[in-house]
Amino acid sequence: MGRTSRKKRSTLANRAIIASAALILGGGGLAAVNVYASAGEGAAGSSHRNWQPVRQVSTIDCPEVVNEIPEVPGPARAEVDRELAAMDTQITDAYREFADRRDRMARDPELAQNAVLGPLEARRTASIDRIATAIGRRAERPEGLGSLAPCSLRADDEADEPTAGPTDQPTDDGSTGNGSEDGGGEGEGGDDQGQDAGQGGNGPEDSDFVDIRSVQPNVEKPARLRGASRGTFTTECGRNQNGKFNPDNVIAAPGVANGAHHMHDYVGNQATDAFSGDDDLAAGDTTCRNQGDRSTYYWPVLRLRNGAAESDAEADGGGKDQNTGEIQTPSQVTLKFVGNPTGKVRAMPRFLRIITGDAKAFTNGDANANASWSCTGFEDRQLKDKYPICPEDSQVVRSFAFQSCWDGQNTDSANHRTHVAFAQDDGRCPNGFRAIPQLVQRIVYDVPPGPGFAVDSFPEQLHKPVTDHGDFINVFDDKLMRKVVSCVNGGRKCR
Template sequence: MRRTSRKRSTLTNRAIAASAALILGGGGLLVVNVSASAGEGGSGPSGPGPGQSGRIQNAGQQLSTIDCPEVANDLPDVPDSARREVDRELANLDSQITEAYKRFADSKEQITRDPGLAENAILRPLRDKRLASVDRIATAVDRAAERPQGLESLAPCTLRADDNAGGGGDGQGNDSQDDSGDNAGQGGDQGGDQGGGQDGNGNGGQAGNGPDASDFVDIQSVQPNVQQPRKRPGASRGEFTTDCGRNENGKFNPDNVIVAPGVSNGAHHMHDYVGNQANDAFASDNDLARGATTCRNQGDRSTYYWPVLRLQNGQNENDADADGGGRDSNVGEIQTPTQVSLKFVGSPVAKVTAMPRFLRIVTGDAKAFTNGDSNANASWSCTGFEDRQLKDKYPICPEGSQVVRTFAFQSCWDGKNTDSANHRTHVAFAEENGGCPDGFRAIPQLVQRIVYDVPPGPGFAVDSFPEQLHKPVTDHGDFINVFDSRLMKKVVSCVNDGRKCA
């Protein structure tokens, strides 16, 4: 691993010092004189010191959630010997936010009456715990490389409102594309007047923390926005489809072996799994290699997983009092997809090379609501309307049409690593011209299409971290390649030769 002591520019871009006098939606006046740390995309030129905690954002709006900087995004290269400890502390940071969010959600009324409670009971204790965790991260790296500098400026968090509640979002689509037109394009400025909050709760959602009516849009009001990538000479035009079922056997857990290995409930939301059945937080590569698979071709023992989708209809699942379920504000009936398509496609400008075994890819951002949408990469649509794709809205589909989630995974690999410290930089999306960035090579691109038959209207949501308020922009998918070498060779040959194989 490359040794580095370079601080990333986002460390300073993410934190500001401020004094604020802000009005809560409940009518109480909050006066604070502390420092702020916004999530990705936050403003401000300078960072708070480690003794400062946070601030309250969004004057005049009802505060909705806790916004903390994403420490993983600002880590330098992490030595392999420190990776396990760093991942464990990153998972601790997530748990700290979850606990603080629960305290905040339970005390909104008291905060309205006693503004100091937000600082004293929520933001300051959270900052202190985060300071201890980022110090342990820096110490773990320091044992094998140079100690990363500036992480302490990421400890303070803020309270913020849901800026889009009661109004429309920008509906922006993602930039990634795939050969079938399942990419997300530009959405419209669609409003949030498509019905009331879920389960009669004006605050949104069966658990009271989202989604809001403004998170839904009638797909028929969205203009077609999908642009097909132009194929060029040298393109790999084939497709390979693997059939791994729809999780009919109900394999669920709230772990994430990629992002939080060795940590139970590391995701704080429930995942659907198809393919490898050995996947939990403690699965090693050897466990996955030996694991049973739901894939029809037994040469594919890969694991494919994503947050479950639930109906917000007042009914509970049997995880209503379990981690990842009701204890993490994820409630409602889990829906089994009517279709799951797992397809590997080629590059519009080049031949593809084999993926390395145990390559890990995370697409989308489970914290995009607070981090900003730079890593968001799921799109939403309806059957019969897939020429129009949404990124930050759930679709309201007409009668007879079903909800569609699509993930077009990163299609470029650095040629060396099967994972990276932030689980992103070892893979990349193709550039605008269809080619891979310098130093990367094209690999078969996984495109997942997941279809659900849900009642028309705003009555469903994906699981999320509690503080992410079940926003559609937080949707994401995870993949670990456990193809055997013979089948991977067939995938590459099929894609490069322009054939359609299964």
């Protein structure tokens, strides 16, 4: 698969700088020009947006079922995971149908209900019933899940009220950010082009970007106590120079090809795909310099949304799922394990799985959002719900500080979250959890400044920066994990 890693600014970058200035001065998503020409534009890039004085519905908003189901018995887990992945596919298919007739549906809620929302609700109802039945064979059948079946349509700048859909089903969005309060989607669309045709048809918008220089320093760290574990262990696993990509998610959708509906970068374990079991991972090759680390590290690719076709333009996870543009190889990837500010850490169990961030945070709300965006030279200023516009000679940085507290028993959980937790504000783990080495990922990109890049996402999440996320499966051998713990607890810097 073709990839680009840019070392020089081009005329494209100059255009982006001009557009960035217009964005800063001109008020968010109501910028007057498209920065990047889409694949369908002429050589002059003369496409224009059709501004309309009406709000355009932008996406499909569905309640997240996995957050509401009870603990799933082990024998039922595979069937439940398959149905949850099927529900993601149902939303993807419905979004395609919606996107094809977006303007008509904005004007005719009945069409949206009959053509998209009604059929989607029927499919979701069937999947939810199968989930309840699978759990009910081994434990008490969960009740009330059927209320999660209806979905709604919403505008990009709409936090609470659905534009079309069941009036008794408000959108499930409790966020205070997500780029939704800026009104960036208002008045865009026209000709069924979506929010920003020049950047791929389903976002992001200009209002999803902010000049990092306008952000005040906002990084705070808890004070370290006397018994803090102050050391670090850095594992060097490359930048995915060999181009391992797939649209699978072995944690959230095991056994399901294209379970993520977006492309992932992989470093570390090279055997990772939807069908990898623990034995496969233990035997897999690794890009890590220390062969005792066969862990899997993966995250959504970042693309330059410049209208150029990537080699996955007709593939699942790529163009078929509305992820378009040139995949960018990071200029730097740092994988570091750090300690706890209040005490010692203990070894994490082999095959521990951690997802940090929320791939559906745009519609779910930002309760589980955790990715941070910044620029080199400005990393005391972190963004959660905006992409940064970096100055010339500064590079884009995305970072993930993973959950650092473990329940002491489980390597995974039904919703892939409750077996691990974040430390509290004072650095201590919640009751019942124990501190483990915290994975901190830092990924750097040399891309042109301005609103012209985005992470891959589920189609209906519109490539919002708040949806960024990272995934990790621990496949350290026991000897190396003991070294990690010793280095972190002993205050040493190790590799």
